[in-house]
Amino acid sequence: MEKLNIAFLASHGGSNMQSIIDAVKRGQLAANLVAVICNNSGSKALARAKSENIPSYHISNLTHSDPNEMDTAIVDILIKSRTDLVILAGYMKKIGDKTLHAFKNRILNIHPALLPKFGGKGMFGKRVHEAVLKSGDPVTGVTIHLIDEKYDNGPILAQEKVTVLENDTVDSLAERVLKKEHTLYVETIARIISGEILLPKT
Ligand code: GRF
Secondary structure, eight states, rough: OOOOOEEEOOOSSOOHHHHHHHHHHHSSSEEEEEEESOOOTTTTOOOOHHHHOOOEEEESSTTTHHHHHHHHHHHHHHHTTTOOOOESSSOOOOOOOOOOTTTOOOOEEEEOOOOOTOOOOOOTTTHHHHHHHHHHHHHEEEEEOOOOOOOOOOOOOEEEEEETTTTOHHHHHHHHHHHHHHHHHHHHHHHHHTTSSSOOOO
16 A cells, blocks of 8 residues: 655644654554644744654745745645645644645644634634633533634544543643544544545545
């Protein structure tokens, strides 16, 4: 079986990216890791890519002040790297139209809640967990979905629940959800590789 070529876009810690890298290294995922694109030159995600010897690229409004040029630079790297699947791993920028079009139904995102709840513009990081705690919902979770032009909106590929505990704080909840993200992302990519999850045709 041909290995899948995976590229990442990340902004900060890159712990989800690292869990996928580790799964490839263990032989759990039949994939080549072809590129890491980061909009933050000082991010841990970029440092991780370098120490794993994955080709890495800093693309931001510092390197490309025109958003269209930034979009072109990103899609060029993805195409040049022969990317099959793009993994958004805590990427804080909106994906441009050219990239979205060239990789339609091939860009996965992870969201730290059960979409469509607690998603949309401005719903990221701790704000998500704050909103969950405020709502009093007894259950939250993780969602993996294909992206489209709206925030947190594309078809859902996988979800897993996380129980909200009575004494949870934003930090304790975020920590438990992030742990679940690490396993669910790897499992979902494995199900794509095995053909159990069929991505819509491009
Ligand atoms: C995760 O909570 C993910 O759901 C969200 O951003 C966070 C990224 O964490 N999209 P990391 O950079 O993978 O550590």
